Amino acid sequence: MEQSNQFKITQGTDRVILEIVGYINEDTNFKSLQLGNPNRLEINLNQVRSINSCGIREWIKWLSQYSQSQILLSFVPKIIVDQINMVQGFLPPNGKVISFYVPYYSEESGEEKNVLLTYGKDFDEQNLKLPTDVKDQNGNIMELDVIESKYFKFLNRK
Amino acid sequence: MDQIRVLFIDDDSGFLNAAREAFSRKVGYDVIFCDNLDTALEEISSGSFEAIVIDCLMPGKSGIDFFKEHRARIDLKKTKVIFISGIFNDSVFMKESLASTKAHGFLIKPFDFEELFKLLPQPTGSSTNTHRQKIFNDRVLVYQIFSHKSRDQRQVRKILEEIEFVHGYDLPFVFNLLVEQRMTGFLNLQGVDNQIYGVTFSDGKIIGVDIDDKKTILGTLLLEKGFVLPADLDFAATGESKMRIGDRLIKHHLLSPHALDIGISEQMSLRLSRLIIAEDFKFNFVPHEIPLRSPYIDEHLLNLYLHDWISSKVSINWIRAQLISLRCSIVTQAECCQQDLKKIAHLPIVRDYPDTIQEILSEKYVLMLLKSYRSQQELLLKQLYLLLAKGIVYLQERDVAEFSDEIAVLDEFIYALKNEGSVVAVAKMFMDMHQNIAIDDLTLLVQSFLLPYQHSNQLELRDKAKQAMRLFQQLKAGSFDVGGGGKSSDYDKKKAEAFQLFEEGKELLNRGRFRDALSKFHKALSFDVPVEKLRLHYIWAKLLIDCTNAQKEALIRLVGEEMLKIPPEDKHEALYYLVYGLFQKLKGNYDQAVKAFEKALALDPQFIHARRELILIQNKALESSGRGSQNILEADLKALVTQLFKKRAK
Numbered sequence: 051m052e053q054s055n056q057f058k059i060t061q062g063t064d065r066v067i068l069e070i071v072g073y074i075n076e077d078t079n080f081k082s083l084q085l086g087n088p089n090r091l092e093i094n095l096n097q098v099r100s101i102n103s104c105g106i107r108e109w110i111k112w113l114s115q116y117s118q119s120q121i122l123l124s125f126v127p128k129i130i131v132d133q134i135n136m137v138q139g140f141l142p143p144n145g146k147v148i149s150f151y152v153p154y155y156s157e158e159s160g161e162e163k164n165v166l167l168t169y170g171k172d173f174d175e176q177n178l179k180l181p182t183d184v185k186d187q188n189g190n191i192m193e194l195d196v197i198e199s200k201y202f203k204f205l206n207r208k
Numbered sequence: 209m210d211q212i213r214v215l216f217i218d219d220d221s222g223f224l225n226a227a228r229e230a231f232s233r234k235v236g237y238d239v240i241f242c243d244n245l246d247t248a249l250e251e252i253s254s255g256s257f258e259a260i261v262i263d264c265l266m267p268g269k270s271g272i273d274f275f276k277e278h279r280a281r282i283d284l285k286k287t288k289v290i291f292i293s294g295i296f297n298d299s300v301f302m303k304e305s306l307a308s309t310k311a312h313g314f315l316i317k318p319f320d321f322e323e324l325f326k327l328l329p330q331p332t333g334s335s336t337n338t339h340r341q342k343i344f345n346d347r348v349l350v351y352q353i354f355s356h357k358s359r360d361q362r363q364v365r366k367i368l369e370e371i372e373f374v375h376g377y378d379l380p381f382v383f384n385l386l387v388e389q390r391m392t393g394f395l396n397l398q399g400v401d402n403q404i405y406g407v408t409f410s411d412g413k414i415i416g417v418d419i420d421d422k423k424t425i426l427g428t429l430l431l432e433k434g435f436v437l438p439a440d441l442d443f444a445a446t447g448e449s450k451m452r453i454g455d456r457l458i459k460h461h462l463l464s465p466h467a468l469d470i471g472i473s474e475q476m477s478l479r480l481s482r483l484i485i486a487e488d489f490k491f492n493f494v495p496h497e498i499p500l501r502s503p504y505i506d507e508h509l510l511n512l513y514l515h516d517w518i519s520s521k522v523s524i525n526w527i528r529a530q531l532i533s534l535r536c537s538i539v540t541q542a543e544c545c546q547q548d549l550k551k552i553a554h555l556p557i558v559r560d561y562p563d564t565i566q567e568i569l570s571e572k573y574v575l576m577l578l579k580s581y582r583s584q585q586e587l588l589l590k591q592l593y594l595l596l597a598k599g600i601v602y603l604q605e606r607d608v609a610e611f612s613d614e615i616a617v618l619d620e621f622i623y624a625l626k627n628e629g630s631v632v633a634v635a636k637m638f639m640d641m642h643q644n645i646a647i648d649d650l651t652l653l654v655q656s657f658l659l660p661y662q663h664s665n666q667l668e669l670r671d672k673a674k675q676a677m678r679l680f681q682q683l684k685a686g687s688f689d690v691g692g693g694g695k696s697s698d699y700d701k702k703k704a705e706a707f708q709l710f711e712e713g714k715e716l717l718n719r720g721r722f723r724d725a726l727s728k729f730h731k732a733l734s735f736d737v738p739v740e741k742l743r744l745h746y747i748w749a750k751l752l753i754d755c756t757n758a759q760k761e762a763l764i765r766l767v768g769e770e771m772l773k774i775p776p777e778d779k780h781e782a783l784y785y786l787v788y789g790l791f792q793k794l795k796g797n798y799d800q801a802v803k804a805f806e807k808a809l810a811l812d813p814q815f816i817h818a819r820r821e822l823i824l825i826q827n828k829a830l831e832s833s834g835r836g837s838q839n840i841l842e843a844d845l846k847a848l849v850t851q852l853f854k855k856r857a858k
Contacts, residue, residue, distance in 0.1 A: 073496075100496035102394040103406025103418045132492040137398050197370060 057083060065090035065122075071097040074105035080112035088119050092148075096125035101133060110139050117144060125166065126150035128196070134204045141204065155195035156186035163192060178202055211238040212329050213256065217248045217271065218263040218292070223317065225614075227261075228660045230321035236331025240663045245274050247665075252281055258329045264293035264305075272305050279309075288312040290327050292319070346371045350378045351534060353385055354542055354599030361495075364389045368493050376485040377522045380514045380597040383480070386493070387412045387507050388599065393495040400487050407480070413504035417479040423777070424478045426471050427453055432780055432811055433474075435467040469503035476505060477513055481776040484517045486526065486738070507551070511598070513776070515555040518594050520743075520775045525736050527589045528578070535575035535617055537603035539568055539592065548600045556772055557591055564588050568595060574603065575616050618661060618672040625679040654680055706735040710742050717745065722752045743774050744783050751790040760794070767791050782812035789821060798825055 058069040066088040085091065101109070113121065123130070126147055134141045141147065151164040165184055172179050184192040214237055218224050224241050231239045240257075242248040245266050252260075260282065262271040271291060275282070282289065291305060294317035302314045313327040349371050356363060364385060374382055386395065390412030397405040408416035427445075430436045440462040444453055454471065457463035483489075505513070542548070549565075552558050558565055564587060568577065581588040595601045658680075661673030713728030729746035732739060747770045750763070771791060778784055789804030802825055808818035 100394065100494050101396075102408065102494070103396050103404045106396060106404050106406075129494045132494070133396065136396070136490045136492055137404065138402050200369070200372060 059083070059085070065092055067092045067094060069094040069097065073099055074101040074109055076102075076104035076108070078105055078108055080108055083112075085116075088116075090122060091116055091119045092122040092124055094124050095127060095130050098127060098130060101129055106133055106137055106140065110137070113142050113145070117142070119144065121145040123147045124149045128153050128164070128201075131201060131204065135200065147204065152180065152201070153195040154184045154192035156188075156190050156192045158190040159186045159188055161186040161192070162195065173205060175205075178205060211236055212258045212331050213237075214239040214259045214261065214328065215242065215248065215251055215257045216240065216261045217242045217245070217266070218261075219243050219266055220263065223263075227321070228614075228664075230324075231660060237328070238659055241660065241665075243665065245269060248274075249278065252278060256283075257287055259288040259290065261290045261292060261324065264291055264296045272309060275309055275311070284310055284312075288327065288329060290315065290324065292317055292324075294318070346373045347375065347378065347530065348534065348605075350374060350381050351530070351537075351596060351603050352605075353381055353602075354596075355540070355602040355604065359389060361389055361391060364391060365493060365495060368491075372490060373488045374491055376483055376487050376489060377526055379483055379489070380517055382491070383407070383414070383510060384514065384597055384599065387414070387510050391493070391495070392498055393493055395491060395493050397483070397489045397491045399489055405483060405489075407483075408498060410498045410500040410504070413500060413506050414476060414480070414510070415498070415501055415504045417476045419479045419482055421479050421482060424475050424482075424780075426475055428811065429474045429478075429780065430454075430457075430463065430467065430471045432807060433467070433470060434807070434810065435471065436463055438810075438813075473503035473505065473509075476503070477509070478777055478780070480505075480513065481517060481521065484521045486523065511552050511555065514594060514597055515552070515557065516772075516776050518590050518597065519557060519772045521738070522590075522593065523736050523738075524586050524589055527593050528585070531574050531578065531589065531592065534603050534605070535573070535578075537574050537605045538571055539574060539577060539601050540571060540604040541569055542599050542602055545569070545600050548598060549595075552594070552598060552600075555594070557587065557594065561587055561591065564591055565595075568592050568601065575620065579616055579620065614661065614669060615672065618669065618676055621676050622672065622679065625676065625683060702735040703737045703739070706732040706737050706739050706742070710739050710745070713745060713749070717749055717752075722749050725749045726753065738775070741778050741781065741783060743770065744778050744781065744787055747771065747774075748783070748787050748790070751787065751794060764791075764795055767794070780811075782808040782815045782818065784808075785811065786815065786818045786821065789818070793821070793825070798829075801825060 056071040058071065060067040060069075066085050068083070068085065068091065070093065121142060121144055123141070123145060124147075126134070126149065128151060131147075131150055134147070146169075148169045149166055151166055154163045154165055155161070156163075163184060163186070165181055167173055167178075167180075172181075180194065186192055214231075216224070216227055216231075216239055218227070218241075221243060224243060228239075228241055231237055240251055242251060245268070248262075251257075260275075262275060264271045266274065271293075275289060275291075289309070289311040290313040291302075291309075291311055292315045296302070296305075297316045305311070306314055315323060315327075349367070353367055356367065359367075368382070368385075382395070385391075386409050392410050392412075393408075395407040395409065397407075399405065403420060405420075406416070406418035407414060408418075427436070427441045431438065431441065436457060440457060441453075444456040444460065444462065451459065454463065454468040458465055458468060549558075564581065564584060567581065568588070568591060572580075577588065577592070578585060592601070596603070655677075658673045658677050661669045662677065664670050664673070709728045709732035713725045713732065716722075716725035716728060726746065726749040729742060729749055732742055733746060747767055750767060750770070768791075771788070774784065785804045785808035789801040789808065792798075792800040792804060802822065805818045805822040805825070808815050809822070812818075
């Protein structure tokens with residue numbers, strides 16, 4: 051049995067911040083969440099470790115309840131970016147990614163690193179500024195470890 | 209969709225062939241290839257082009273000088289000019305040439321044709337075509353998955369990340385790759401209907417299959433295996449417990465945990481099989497540590513399923529389409545070829561036909577292989593597809609096609625046009641079509657396939673291309689007449705027709721008109737579209753037709769081959785066990801036959817045909833023991849009635 055996930059909720063004045071820790075799968079009990087009807091719902095995905103097909107279905111079903119809220123996804127890891135790019139409706143029309151990770155890789159050392167890009171600073175609806183000076187522990191320049199045309203596709207979605 | 213007209217000028221015939229090959233895979237370009245400047249000038253004078261690609265070193269004159277001389281005829285606002293050269297590769301020279309001519313680009317030979325396509329104007333008016341091109345490119349990547357000699361898990365993930373779309377018929381490649389590389393994680397898929405599916409892997413074993421499947425009922429599978437009785441299932445189904453049915457059966461000591469594992473494993477295999485369909489999937493793989501748990505599908509079991517899917521589910525026309533679109537690739541042995549071949553040596557299509565397997569391993573061009581085995585093409589295609597999916601061989605692309613290959617391509621196309629009888633089937637074969645594509649789109653694509661040949665300087669190629677186009681147009685006209693509308697999907701129409709024939713066949717079968725029924729089923733099968741239980745009925749009708757002893761051996765062989773083509777989903781029907789039982793009876797294996805008829809009755813106690821067969825065998829056994837049939841109720845009613853009528857007739 052997969053380890054179940056945890057939710058951490060922070061109530062702000064104009065927004066609710068929900069942090070999901072662990073896995074999004076058939077055991078993720080979104081129904082247990084009591085979030086009310088927030089104007090803004092920020093979902094911090096920094097600690098999400100995996101997602102499977104059941105989790106994708108649960109996620110879409112759950113988020114459809116918040117069609118009147120603005121949904122902001124932060125600290126989005128690669129595994130979730132992949133789902134946003136693949137699954138129609140994973141990022142709902144009222145949703146927006148405000149920060150996400152980009153994987154880098156060093157051929158020399160085999161080191162992998164995730165670099166966080168933030169809305170307004172590194173990207174917006176028109177622009178994407180990728181860091182070019184990402185280095186591994188030995189000072190070697192690291193390469194972007196994703197297919198650009200595929201990975202950043204979600205940024206062009208209207 | 210408007211096509212982009214391109215004039216491609218180069219005197220190097222090898223490079224011109226490579227360009228021809230590259231453009232033939234690209235949709236939306238109408239390209240004229242010239243190997244001399246005189247012809248090029250004629251073309252420029254007689255028509256307008258959106259792009260001109262010209263080699264710098266042409267006989268007698270440089271391409272740059274030629275362009276400068278005739279610049280007045282070329283509107284640079286409307287025409288992109290790109291220089292190519294293998295000799296003039298000095299960066300200063302390149303810059304000066306571009307500055308003095310205002311040309312749009314300069315590429316050093318040899319170059320990746322994708323670089324050239326980036327410089328050319330993009331075909332507009334059809335995002336479907338871009339999508340289709342993406343699908344095609346992804347498919348090539350799938351077929352080359354196993355060409356990477358050393359693969360670690362990271363490399364496998366990277367290979368999979370490059371692919372966005374995978375066809376359901378190509379999923380065996382992906383499953384096998386993940387199993388072979390002992391990957392752990394979730395394979396998430398999205399179908400064209402936006403449904404989400406998932407396959408869970410742990411250390412290279414499939415431990416879970418998540419699809420919306422209301423047909424594969426665990427209870428039925430347990431019943432079929434003889435692990436439970438109908439009454440046990442009824443008992444377990446009652447009550448309000450939230451426990452799963454298997455756990456409830458175990459709790460009440462009606463089922464062993466081992467038997468439940470077998471049932472769940474069978475259910476997983478059927479669910480996997482339901483993904484092997486004629487549709488594209490988007491997918492991604494999420495690596496994640498998942499502990500191995502029972503039951504699971506390991507490499508050995510997966511090999512059996514790969515064999516079954518390729519034998520029974522993957523359309524033969526579809527395999528042909530994929531392989532013909534990669535016709536100039538060489539079938540190359542992978543590093544562990546012989547070792548991996550041993551792992552599948554027991555599978556019927558490998559074991560029973562070693563000669564064609566050896567032929568496949570002899571490193572030939574795909575097209576040459578198909579051509580030399582035209583009479584056994586179905587077998588060869590399935591074997592080749594299995595070996596590709598297993599990574600025993602892979603397709604190594606060649607940039608320059610042999611000239612004779614191009615003649616052979618057209619020969620195959622003409623052969624198919626003459627024999628397939630359906631324009632869409634043929635177009636799909638050669639143009640790698642999406643299943644539900646409209647006929648207008650097909651026409652454009654077939655034109656783009658034939659155009660390079662039609663404009664060839666070689667007489668034989670040009671004549672054959674024109675002949676092929678004439679045949680295509682004739683057939684297309686026929687398709688329109690039948691369909692009553694140019695936009696109708698041939699695939700859907702075929703499916704409807706096959707289904708109608710199937711229904712008519714069943715009706716005839718019920719009325720005892722076995723030969724007529726067989727003919728209907730045979731025709732329905734010829735459409736090469738999936739219709740549930742069609743193959744089962746076809747075999748049933750075949751077995752019902754009386755055969756003399758002289759034909760018996762041939763019938764056994766033929767039915768044996770047909771049994772391999774039954775899709776796994778159909779093998780859990782009462783009818784399957786009836787057909788299997790009849791086959792065993794034909795072979796003289798009465799014990800096996802009885803078991804099969806009993807299974808059929810366990811699945812459907814009202815199944816009169818299975819009951820009848822069982823009684824027939826019992827009576828035969830009684831007769832041979834000298835006791836004969838004691839009870840009229842146990843006798844074969846059909847035989848009695850037939851006898852009665854025969855007596856009356858006399």
